[in-house]
Amino acid sequence: MEGQGKKNNRRSTQQAATGIRKVPTQIHGLDDILYGGFPAGRTTLLSGAPGTGKTVLALEFLYRGAVSGNPGIFLTFEETVEALRENALTLGYDLAYLEEQGALSLLGVQVDPDVLLSGDFNLKALFAIIGGKVKTIGADRIVIDGIDILMRLFRGSRRQQSEIFAMHKCLRDQRLTTILTAKNIKGQDSSQYSFLDFMADCVIYLDHRVKEQVSTKRLQVIKYRGSGYVSNECPFVIMTDGIYLLPVTQITMSYRLKPQRISSGNPSLDAFLGGGYQAGTCILISGPAGSGKTSVACTFACAACKEGHKVLYVNYEESQEGMLIGMLSIGIDLRPAIEDSAFQVVSIMPESMGTEEHLFHLMMTIKRFEPEHLVIDAVSACERIGGKLAAFDFVVRIIDACKTKGITVLLINQLSNATQEHDVSGMGISSIIDTIIKLDYKFTDSEMIRNLLVMKSRGTRHSHKFHSFVLTDQGIRIDAAAI
């Protein structure tokens, strides 16, 4: 993901393992899902209800192609060319300029539903227009936005089919990589355009759901002839400059653990961990309310910032002020790090946005701030984003994205009575976590005893014993001797 820049490739294609040529879409995350891009010289169908982002996706594909030396045609039955240019400007796409450069051709056709019909007619004129434009600008790709609108002219599905097939043949003869968009609502009368699904080599379904007042956009590859693809639904957002998908690539296996160790901020804890945390891995700090999780996390943050690293702290539980005051009471002063712009707190209510917005908000913050380490306080609060599944989705994707970039992720999880004993992450992600530290406390007749256990530390020998600790006004002090 990070390595795929928007390079300038003339007629660029990508050879997949299966051998079919593909055209990179250059849309963030989409080429990972498609294992390279759209099928070259073939037809891809974008299907979905109105407002799901089909036109934006198709337009971005054409735009990115045009700016990297691959001219394209945008044929729309949905709106006027003027409206298209205007809407494109909101994405920062200057279509008029590309038209002047001969990199783009915009064709708008108004289909009058009341046009007089008498006798037989066909689409040869349209094919002639397309053929002319292909020659003029040397296009190798075309978007046909709203093919279902064109189809309304032809009565009867058999008639529609024969015109679609004729168009398909025309586009194939011109060797155009074709993207069709069609309005289609899942489950509703899907037989009407099932021949479009059949004819296309690649079918992508876009969906838009509102769940618990939070709106979600999803993309799913339904079919890709001759190629593998990621078959799960993938959430996406439309940002200021286009579409961003965040597919989960390879979750557990492919990350090489960097040998570099970073201090947890506490020498005793470093010793238990066999030298400290491993940079670029995922660490979970788990425990009931008040067990000292934020203190452990901030001890680390403070030490990392002193080393010259940047730490991004996402706080779903309290404000930056509240956090700073709380940490000052145990001798952790994060204010200098904040002033140096080494430490940044993002304090946010989980309910304020949907999963995708949270995801992308965070990803964009990471992109801008470029931290070495990320803390999420707390993943248990993520359930308030939109339920357990949404929380799982969110956390897994963040971990994946950070591991790809080599960012250390420190997750805090507040255990409740409802948390299963064996699942200390509270959401079934223990297997993708590299280090687990469990905090707890108990009361005796005379005092409260805090303890800490390194439950897991992948790749290192670690202490398997409970160690008691206290929160002093000079930080955490851990008893090196086991309980």
Place this chain on the structure above:
Amino acid sequence: MDASSQTETKDETFIFRLFVAGDEPNSTIAFTNLRKICESHIKGPYNIEIVDIFKFADIALEQGIFVSPALVRILPKPKIIVFGTLRDIAKVGAALQLR
């Protein structure tokens, strides 16, 4: 041409533009039918322009024509468009407001 004038005068010339796809059968039939319509409905002079979409695709696009055969009544205004072979002579004649 006065846009408010509803009645046709004797010296108003009808101008039609027929978009055809080369020698395609549908297109030939449309031309034949158009001649019939004009002969039977129009008393005065009329003009039929044939535009081959294979040669003049740009003109077709400009005029919003993307199927063939397609007939456009250019004059008198308003512009009227009919798609197809024009096989229903009476209906097309009425639609073109020739009477």
